[in-house]
Amino acid sequence: MQTLSPAYYTNNLNSLMRTSPYKFTGPRSSARLSVHCISPSDAAQFPDGIGYSRADWQSSCAILSSKVVSSEQPNDKSYSSADHVTSVNGHKTSVENINLIQINAANSHNGQLAFPPQKPLSITDLSPAPMHSSELRVAYQGVPGAYSEATAVKAYPNCETIPCDQFEVAFQAVELWIADRAVLPVENSLGGSIHRNYDLLLSHRLHIVGEVQLPVHHCLLALPGVRKEYITRVISHPQALAQCEHTLTKLGLQASREAVDNTAGAAEYIATNNMRDTAAIASARAAELYGMQILADGIQDDSSNVTRFVMLAREPIIPRKDRPFKTSIVFANDKGTNVLFKVLSAFAFRNISLTKIESRPHRNSPIKLVDDANFGTTKHFDYMFYVDFKASMAELRAQNALAEVQEFTSFLRVFGSYPMDMTPW
Numbered sequence: 126m127q128t129l130s131p132a133y134y135t136n137n138l139n140s141l142m143r144t145s146p147y148k149f150t151g152p153r154s155s156a157r158l159s160v161h162c163i164s165p166s167d168a169a170q171f172p173d174g175i176g177y178s179r180a181d182w183q184s185s186c187a188i189l190s191s192k193v194v195s196s197e198q199p200n201d202k203s204y205s206s207a208d209h210v211t212s213v214n215g216h217k218t219s220v221e222n223i224n225l226i227q228i229n230a231a232n233s234h235n236g237q238l239a240f241p242p243q244k245p246l247s248i249t250d251l252s253p254a255p256m257h258s259s260e261l262r263v264a265y266q267g268v269p270g271a272y273s274e275a276t277a278v279k280a281y282p283n284c285e286t287i288p289c290d291q292f293e294v295a296f297q298a299v300e301l302w303i304a305d306r307a308v309l310p311v312e313n314s315l316g317g318s319i320h321r322n323y324d325l326l327l328s329h330r331l332h333i334v335g336e337v338q339l340p341v342h343h344c345l346l347a348l349p350g351v352r353k354e355y356i357t358r359v360i361s362h363p364q365a366l367a368q369c370e371h372t373l374t375k376l377g378l379q380a381s382r383e384a385v386d387n388t389a390g391a392a393e394y395i396a397t398n399n400m401r402d403t404a405a406i407a408s409a410r411a412a413e414l415y416g417m418q419i420l421a422d423g424i425q426d427d428s429s430n431v432t433r434f435v436m437l438a439r440e441p442i443i444p445r446k447d448r449p450f451k452t453s454i455v456f457a458n459d460k461g462t463n464v465l466f467k468v469l470s471a472f473a474f475r476n477i478s479l480t481k482i483e484s485r486p487h488r489n490s491p492i493k494l495v496d497d498a499n500f501g502t503t504k505h506f507d508y509m510f511y512v513d514f515k516a517s518m519a520e521l522r523a524q525n526a527l528a529e530v531q532e533f534t535s536f537l538r539v540f541g542s543y544p545m546d547m548t549p550w
């Protein structure tokens with residue numbers, strides 16, 4: 126097993142990226158990039174992986190010059206002896222392994238909950254001194270039974286999950302050391318991108334250290350004894366409502382749809398308020414936790430409904446080359462969107478596949494005045510572009526691609542390079 130030391134970095138990882146919140150500055154050939162080695166908590170998620178000692182970890186964060194290398198032949202020496210790494214996503218585990226307090230229908234009496242629900246962290250709870258525990262603490266938006274919670278446990282099987290009432294709070298929990306990781310849904314195979322969460326990634330300084338693709342199996346839940354015909358309202362997270370829209374219509378429900386913050390929160394709300402005219406779209410686990418009956422199972426419009434989540438941490442992980450990695454970036458150009466083609470060609474020429482591209486309004490300057498010599502001045506919308514590509518920042522071709530992207534952009538940030546979730550579903 127290799128132990129990381131400053132020399133290790135200097136010899137082998139001189140072009141690793143120190144990512145968010147820094148952007149590449151200076152000309153291409155002299156960009157100064159810094160690098161952080163794996164933190165103890167992430168190393169704990171790689172039990173068979175790179176060795177480290179706390180002293181190494183503390184001493185080996187170094188600022189190193191990045192060289193843009195003309196030859197793209199990778200020097201793999203440093204990796205060949207590294208042990209096999211078990212993924213952050215822990216593919217040996219499954220959602221069924223969820224290790225939470227078991228609360229079932231027996232805990233519910235006449236539709237009333239007989240247990241105190243775990244209160245989600247709210248913005249006012251963020252002031253206390255951080256708790257200290259040896260377990261990894263993972264913040265998620267929602268209440269127990271939420272898909273984000275299942276994702277946290279899938280990624281970090283023995284973690285302590287911390288429910289938060291908003292995504293913003295989950296980010297802050299990590300920033301304030303109340304949690305070690307935050308789980309963030311970013312896109313769904315049916316509902317598409319969760320735009321607000323892309324904006325949050327940009328406005329915070331956390332790093333993406335892993336991804337999990339969770340098959341999402343929705344159920345229609347109601348209080349025990351309630352029949353489908355009595356339902357006048359269906360409540361859930363807007364993504365869940367969107368993912369079940371056609372099936373709800375096919376079920377013949379004469380019900381309005383209402384969006385709430387979270388799927389499991391919808392079930393809890395119905396149970397707590399004994400609402401016999403309302404159904405929730407949530408997981409089977411939420412039904413069990415809040416004493417609800419399942420009126421219909423598997424109501425997502427497509428059986429292979431999958432949500433992709435990213436795991437966020439205060440520090441990045443070390444990118445590697447011995448297993449498939451993905452890298453997530455965001456960029457903008459103050460001269461407008463016409464650079465997009467050039468930026469994307471930096472990846473195409475190096476045979477780097479893009480897995481995702483998303484554009485969001487450039488919040489700082491959403492509108493640009495563009496002079497057209499022939500037709501006068503026009504207003505253009507301006508965007509931030511989010512791109513995920515299939516390569517690790519440990520690979521020279523990825524480093525060179527980003528060096529080139531930097532030439533065409535006025536802003537570039539690397540959110541992180543992390544192991545791809547390869548779980549088959």
Ligand SMILES: O=C(O)C(=O)C[C@]1(C(=O)O)C=C[C@@H](O)C=C1
Nearest residue numbers: 271272273310362364387388432
């Ligand atoms: O409401 C939940 O249970 C969540 O974890 C949130 C969320 C989302 O934001 O997309 C996660 C997965 C499903 O796609 C539906 C809802």
